[in-house]
Amino acid sequence: MPLDTARPESRPERLTAHEARQRLEHERDSRLVQLKAIEEAGREADDHPMAVQKDSLQRVLKDIGAAFGRVDDGTYGTCQECAQPIPVERLEILPYARCCVGCQRRSA
Template identity: 55%
Template sequence: MTTVARSPNMTVHEARQRLQQERNSRLTQLSAIEAGAAPADGDLATARTAAIRRVLTEITAAEHRLTGDTYGTCQGCKTRIPVERLEILPYVRCCVRCQQLAA
């Protein structure tokens, strides 16, 4: 089995599966929002839709990193992102420390 770059406890296959699960979940959320948005909820629905679309963009970027063999490497400090973090947020770009510095 091939492992994700610098993340020896997660295979490429597992990473792809997690990313696909995230994509499917977000697409389901997006469909529900678009189908059920009442006119009074317009601003809230727009904000939720925008947030989901941002996550979908992050998922696509993570798939590119997986193909480019940089998945699992922090884009800030270039260290390995802990597998536990990737399991929770499979599309994450940075380690916790760099994420906090960026915020």
């Protein structure tokens, strides 16, 4: 799938549901591939650092699943903390972001 297809001059403030799903599917698929690789490689050595890596992948997959839910209920791209739109640039980097940078910092 080509990622840099022609971009419109003025960027829309939000991703369409279709774009959001595509990005999330892409993220999910690459995480699933990584998870599978870890599971296959980690059959004998089932502790560090494989387990840690596996945990974080599973956490991200959960976040991605939750983001799919937000696409469905129309809240995708809205900060879960302050209800402001999450900038598209942030969603392009982190499609499953549930809050804006400001709120992320405050909660970290």
